[in-house]
Amino acid sequence: SQQGEEDPQALSIQEGENATMNCSYKTSINNLQWYRQNSGRGLVHLILIRSNEREKHSGRLRVTLDTSKKSSSLLITASRAADTASYFCATGLTNTGNQFYFGTGTSLTVIP
Amino acid sequence: GAVVSQHPSWVICKSGTSVKIECRSLDFQATTMFWYRQFPKQSLMLMATSNEGSKATYEQGVEKDKFLINHASLTLSTLTVTSAHPEDSSFYICSARFPSGMVGNEQFFGPGTRLTVL
Numbered sequence: 001s002q003q004g005e006e007d008p009q010a011l012s013i014q015e016g017e018n019a020t021m022n023c024s025y026k027t028s029i030n031n032l033q034w035y036r037q038n039s040g041r042g043l044v045h046l047i048l049i050r051s052n053e054r055e056k057h058s059g060r061l062r063v064t065l066d067t068s069k070k071s072s073s074l075l076i077t078a079s080r081a082a083d084t085a086s087y088f089c090a091t092g093l094t095n096t097g098n099q100f101y102f103g104t105g106t107s108l109t110v111i112p
Numbered sequence: 113g114a115v116v117s118q119h120p121s122w123v124i125c126k127s128g129t130s131v132k133i134e135c136r137s138l139d140f141q142a143t144t145m146f147w148y149r150q151f152p153k154q155s156l157m158l159m160a161t162s163n164e165g166s167k168a169t170y171e172q173g174v175e176k177d178k179f180l181i182n183h184a185s186l187t188l189s190t191l192t193v194t195s196a197h198p199e200d201s202s203f204y205i206c207s208a209r210f211p212s213g214m215v216g217n218e219q220f221f222g223p224g225t226r227l228t229v230l
Contacts, residue, residue, distance in 0.1 A: 035221075042205060042223035043156075088155060099146065100207075100219060102156040 004103035021106040023089035118222035135206030141186035142208035
């Protein structure tokens, strides 16, 4: 399967704490993207990191990519209750054109 | 940012009927659109790649005769679930990409269509 795996499957933290989610994948990639999905809703694009990048920041988000380990992490700092959602990584593979393959997702709950 | 819409947002149908879901790129032309399926509390699974003016490319295990895809224009792709059964109940999401640009970084997702088959 080309689908990635995310860890943990579920995460519950207090407001203000940091949340870290990990994504592992199996094949070579062009880029990796993180998305957020509120329950029963569509996807919101958070951040993209290319295969030649190691770290990227966007506001309270920090993404790292380690292509040697085929893994990425998403860090959300100073979490808020509104950050409660499911987070997915999606990989753009090198040999499949423009298709995305999504990871299994992490369900984040931020307790006020 | 670019906007992708889906219609309907929610559809309930009887087993054995066919359901058509539309995916539109509202403010850009999309030569390629993608269809995903998402079961409750699970991830998105890519079903097929829809190319304007040509046949769709289906992922392994997806029945092309059951999930008919038509990409007749640069702004519209349709997914028809034929002879729907309760196990087809799912959340169907489309995405669209610009005609040009770097691989993988310009896909815009629709809000999804929830299909419930009774």
